[in-house]
């Protein structure tokens with residue numbers, strides 16, 4: 001029997017977290033032959049290899065090794081590489097996740113080669129086109145044949161942009177599949193004490209990597225000023241992304257992130273995925289951005305958008321420290337089974 005060839009494209013950190021449960025489910029279906037292509041957008045041991053090990057993702061079939069560069073340079077290199085790979089594999093379906101440059105490059109090449117395209121995490125919108133990810137989301141969605149969404153507002157965004165209802169499937173959140181799968185293992189670790197000498201629930205966790213925050217010296221300095229004031233009341237643990245690292249010359253990057261997140265009192269972040277993960281874990285989250293493409297984490301979860309003004313960041317942090325943290329609830333379909341639902345739909349349709 002000729003197998004249905006599914007080429008899965010990843011490139012950056014959040015992609016690895018999302019593809020892990022999907023690859024596992026795709027492999028269970030005998031008629032599917034999955035391929036994994038890594039563009040090499042992220043390449044360092046701590047930005048890439050560590051995820052393949054920890055999340056037990058199979059070795060990529062192809063690594064393009066494009067590396068860092070300006071966005072256009074990076075996307076162009078990926079497109080040239082992906083076209084060659086797709087010609088060789090001749091896939092029936094290309095599957096992309098999230099909103100990074102690798103997602104966009106793969107979507108463009110698939111569309112140009114008339115390859116059916118599935119986009120996981122479709123329809124999220126910050127409505128801020130200065131964010132590189134927003135451009136990637138809009139274009140990837142318009143080119144996709146199957147659009148798998150995490151929440152109802154994503155469907156609303158897509159329909160408003162003219163995407164046919166029949167292409168949209170509300171399935172839940174694959175990143176939460178990974179989160180819930182690893183939660184129990186992570187809870188057993190003791191690294192908060194042994195590695196960082198901190199007490200559970202008596203520290204805050206910070207992640208910061210958006211160009212609009214860390215590449216803008218005034219914004220970055222303001223945020224750091226706010227953090228300095230907050231850290232008088234509570235220690236702040238900061239695993240540093242290379243983009244931020246370049247700008248503050250910090251030296252250490254810490255792993256075991258999930259355990260550290262579970263044990264934190266609250267999280268300060270400009271990440272997209274962490275807004276969702278903290279909601280599922282019930283941990284208060286302050287998002288140091290002016291907007292979010294994940295509004296459900298505000299209306300139903302533990303997330304608060306503080307903006308980037310120090311006073312607002314400090315005010316919201318103080319509320320949490322003084323015991324007045326926002327409480328959230330469960331989000332429908334963020335239950336650890338989104339990948340199963342996606343692969344069942346693909347199995348029925350292909």
Ligand code: UD1
Nearest residue numbers: 012013014041042043044047068069100101132133242243
């Ligand atoms: C990318 C994604 C962003 C995602 C983030 C997660 C886009 C447009 N942005 O941003 O959505 O939230 O990944 O991390 O795709 N670098 C290293 N080692 C690496 C990779 C990068 O040192 O393995 C450094 C390089 O100096 C590079 C910089 O980090 O220039 C930024 O990397 P890049 O992939 O361009 O963007 P991110 O900020 O990581």
